[in-house]
Each structure stands twice: as structure tokens, then as C-alpha cells.
Amino acid sequence: MKVEQISIFLENRAGRLEEVTRILAENKISIRALSLADTSDFGILRLIVSDHEKAKKALKENGFTVGRTSVVAVEVDDQPGGLNAILQILSAGGVNVEYMYAFVQQSSKTAIIVFRFDKTDQAIELLQQKGLHIIPGDTLYNL
Amino acid sequence: MIFDVEMETLPREDLEALQLKRLQALVERVYANVGFYRQKFDERGIKPSDIRSLADLKLLPFTEKQDLRNHYPFGLFAVPKENVVRIHASSGTTGKSTVVGYTHRDVRNWAKLMARCFVASGASAKDIIHNAYGYGLFTGGLGAHYGAEELGATIVPVSGGGTKRQVMLLKDFGPTVICSTPSYALVLHEAAQEAGFSFKDLDLRIGIFGAEPWTEEMRRDIEDKMGITAIDIYGLSEIMGPGVGIECHNAQNGLHIMEDHFLVEIIDPETGEVLPPGEQGELVITTLTKEAQPLIRYRTRDITILNKVPCRCGRTTARVHRMMGRSDDMLIIRGVNVFPSQIESILLETEGLAPHYLLVVKREGNLDTLEIQVEVDEKLFSDEIKVLQRIEGKIVKNIKDYLGVTAMVKLVEPRSIQRSEGKAKRILDLRKQN
Numbered sequence: 181m182k183v184e185q186i187s188i189f190l191e192n193r194a195g196r197l198e199e200v201t202r203i204l205a206e207n208k209i210s211i212r213a214l215s216l217a218d219t220s221d222f223g224i225l226r227l228i229v230s231d232h233e234k235a236k237k238a239l240k241e242n243g244f245t246v247g248r249t250s251v252v253a254v255e256v257d258d259q260p261g262g263l264n265a266i267l268q269i270l271s272a273g274g275v276n277v278e279y280m281y282a283f284v285q286q287s288s289k290t291a292i293i294v295f296r297f298d299k300t301d302q303a304i305e306l307l308q309q310k311g312l313h314i315i316p317g318d319t320l321y322n323l
Numbered sequence: 324m325i326f327d328v329e330m331e332t333l334p335r336e337d338l339e340a341l342q343l344k345r346l347q348a349l350v351e352r353v354y355a356n357v358g359f360y361r362q363k364f365d366e367r368g369i370k371p372s373d374i375r376s377l378a379d380l381k382l383l384p385f386t387e388k389q390d391l392r393n394h395y396p397f398g399l400f401a402v403p404k405e406n407v408v409r410i411h412a413s414s415g416t417t418g419k420s421t422v423v424g425y426t427h428r429d430v431r432n433w434a435k436l437m438a439r440c441f442v443a444s445g446a447s448a449k450d451i452i453h454n455a456y457g458y459g460l461f462t463g464g465l466g467a468h469y470g471a472e473e474l475g476a477t478i479v480p481v482s483g484g485g486t487k488r489q490v491m492l493l494k495d496f497g498p499t500v501i502c503s504t505p506s507y508a509l510v511l512h513e514a515a516q517e518a519g520f521s522f523k524d525l526d527l528r529i530g531i532f533g534a535e536p537w538t539e540e541m542r543r544d545i546e547d548k549m550g551i552t553a554i555d556i557y558g559l560s561e562i563m564g565p566g567v568g569i570e571c572h573n574a575q576n577g578l579h580i581m582e583d584h585f586l587v588e589i590i591d592p593e594t595g596e597v598l599p600p601g602e603q604g605e606l607v608i609t610t611l612t613k614e615a616q617p618l619i620r621y622r623t624r625d626i627t628i629l630n631k632v633p634c635r636c637g638r639t640t641a642r643v644h645r646m647m648g649r650s651d652d653m654l655i656i657r658g659v660n661v662f663p664s665q666i667e668s669i670l671l672e673t674e675g676l677a678p679h680y681l682l683v684v685k686r687e688g689n690l691d692t693l694e695i696q697v698e699v700d701e702k703l704f705s706d707e708i709k710v711l712q713r714i715e716g717k718i719v720k721n722i723k724d725y726l727g728v729t730a731m732v733k734l735v736e737p738r739s740i741q742r743s744e745g746k747a748k749r750i751l752d753l754r755k756q757n
Contacts (some may be wrong), residue, residue, distance in 0.1 A: 224711075243738050
């Protein structure tokens, strides 16, 4: 039920992000979703891609530090209160969100929210009990 | 004025006769009481009786900082521990500090030598001395303190830090002499200006500056800004602390070495060969009178030039040029000695990293800054910002705790630190470029 996300350490200077997307483009890897967290000195780029094994290998070969993390993708109605419903469940279950990012699907009435939890397995259980749709990794990679 | 007219103006012949007598007694003493030296002498087949002239000094082995570390903490004491009345130590990671012991007479001698220094700088018993050298294990604070009291001057033991309060005391107590690192004096001066006055408005007339390298340009800058005479002082804890040498205010041209207590040589740091006066090399010091922890031919790693030309101040003692650099990779950051190897072991202890790192030293305003660039490898990396920031914070804290220096840590991408010939370049010192 988990989705594999790759994360890349980037120094906060011009050209570094472009280098990552160039490597992905050359290797014909599609980006499904992304978020960039930044500090004054460095940033962490988080990506869900069409082929994370290949992406990780290509980036590492080009000298990047790449990590892999399991995240959870949850489908939510694209309407007011959609995200709040999920967060209420998590909050009641004592699960903390480390970070999250969202995107809206083409030709669909739903959005997808990618979560990084402190207690991933517990969060999945809670959300499934409440009947929320968790999107499997393979579906997301091939969107 | 000269504090100890007899000793500071001894004719060269008499001085050298005294040095030889003291050297011979020293060699007897360390051979009898310090296992480390007995073994070293035996290995070279030297007996104390082989030292018949000052020229025989070159027969004796060198002592290195590492020897002090290897015998941590009290292994080089030449007297029973109960005769030691004071311990000082330099910063170091656990177990790696260099420790120095003093007997009662060592402390007394040190005070007398520092009193000589104050007088050489132009001070007298009438002066009020603002002592901003750090008190504690560092030798600066207490060294100057005892010297000022020996002289009969008034000492204000303010120690380092607390800039705003220092500025207030400089105004309220009206000190005439200030002791600090040269860069901290500039910081204090800036803070005074922010508070609406200049050092020129105060009674200050002499600054005694040491514990870090500075230049002739910096001296002129300080003198112009502050309206004082700026004097360079030299010392190192392994030998005693401040007071090994000082400039006289008459000439401000080279530091007079207290030669009746310290025998100095200049050597080629590569070959160990003794160089004649006038040639640049590493300063090597033998402590002639130290009781608790005498050192034979201690390699200071400081680069200078020896000058035996008599000085117009009347002192007959040899002078050394203001320190011109180091023959090792030691950095001096705001008066604190830092070796890259210490930083490396802290990085290893902090996260179990075998890191590629670069130490970037800059001078921002008047203060040295140390930035440690650490390459982020997969072991260190996390997808969460807070984890990386926690690591940065932990490194900063450990460096502060172990070394007493505030550093900044900057995480950088792998391979962004230059590798050269397999040996990484560890230091980028930008202070020398303006």
C-alpha cells in the first residue's frame, strides 16, 4: 500500500535542480509528483517517478545523494473539507504528518495527497478502516 | 623602564654562562625524574654530562606536542604530584588535551616574567589593567593576572565575553592597559562606538595583544582607531603561557625572549637542522627553569626569525620576529587553537561519519569565523529537513563543547569538496586575503 519516493540532497544554488531534471529526462523517467523543501543552505527534492530504481541509479551515478522513503498516497474528493476529513482521522489516531504534498489528477474529480507519516503502518490501517482509498505504488508510477 | 634590570640587561657572555649552568641542571633533572626523557637520552646514547656547552643542545632530542598527549595527563611531570600547585590545559577532544603543571616557584617565575612584560609594554604599578584574556584552563587570563599583581598594578579580571559589560567597565573603571586578542580589541572598540564613544575618549594608552596571529597593518589600524600603543606578546601553554616574549614599547620591533628562562633555537622544520640568526624557521624552546614540567627543545610549530642585535631599549635579550605562520595545520580561531584532526574526530563521534569536510576560515568584520562544510552521503541523508538540521546542531554543539569555538556547519553535496592527489584539502583560510 506504500509508495516509494526518492529524495535528493541539493545545495541551494543555481542549476542544481535543472541538473536533476536533465538526468531524469535523459533517462526517460517521468515525474508523477514532487515537492521541494528548502533551508537557506540546502534543499531536499522529493519525487515520485515512473521508475524509482532507474532514477535512483542514474542520479547516484551523477554524484547525487539519493534516499528512498515509503510514503502513502491517499485519494480525496476534490471539494471543500476533503483534506480535513483525512487529517481528522489521523489526528484522532495520534499520527503525525512529517510532510505532505498534493496534486489534482487530470479529468478526475479527486486529488491525490502524498503523506510522510511518523507511523506509516498505523496510518494506513486507520485510513483503510475509515474506507479511504489508498493508491498503490504501481498505479501511481504509471499514471 | 625595565622590571628586572639585572636579568634583562645581562651582557651576552654572562647570559650564556647562566643559560649553560641552567641547561646542565635541567638535563640532570629530567634524566633523573622523567621516564620519557631518560629513555630518549638512552636511545641516543646521551648522558647529562655530555652537555658541556650551549652548542651541545643540538645533541638533545626534540619534544613534540604529541609527546605531551601521549603522556596525558601527568606523565611528563618532573616533580611529585603534591608539589604541583596549578594545572592548565589546552582544548582537545577527550583525552587529547595537552596538560601543563606548575610548582609554586613556576607560578612565581611566571608572574615575574609577566611583570617584565607589562613594564616592557610601557606599563607600571600605577596602571589599571583590563584583562580580557579568558580565565580558566587557558593560560592567558591567570598568566596576565598574576603578572599584574606582581607588578603592583590594579587588575580587572573581566575574562573573555560579555562585550557590552566590558565596554561599560572600560568606561567606568578607566583602565589604562587592556589585554586581549587583537581581534577582540577591535570588537570591543566597535561596541564602544555603538555605545557612543571611542577608545580615544578613554584613559587607555596601552594594548597587550596576543594568542592569535596578527599583522603590522592590523597594529597600525588598532593604534590609529584607539589612540594606544599596541604591543605584541607571545607565549604558549606547553612552555608556560603568555610572557615567553614581548615587544618593548621603545622599538616595537621583535619580541624580546626571556632568555634567562627560555633557550630558543630556530630550526628547519623539515630537517630539524638548527638555522643561524636571520633565517626564517620554526621556533624551538627549552625551558631552563621550569620545575613541574620542563621541556627539552619543544617544537612550537611557530615560524619566525631570531635576531640577536641589541635593542635600543637597553635589553640584551634576543628578539624574534612577530609570528609569521605555522609549520603544521593548526588554526587559531578567535584565540583558540584548533587542529583539523580534532574537528575530524568530533565529526566521527557525532554521527559515525567518515566524512569529507572542509574548514573555511574567514574574517567577518573583526572576528574570525569557522565554517565546516560536510558532504552529505547516504548514511547521513534524510528526506526530512529536521533530521539534517538536528545533525548540524549536534556538530555545532560538540565542537563548542570540546573545543570552545563556535562554528557554523554547512551541508554540501558529495564531491563538492575538492580532492587533490588523493589527499583532500582540509582548510581554506580566507583571512589572509583581504
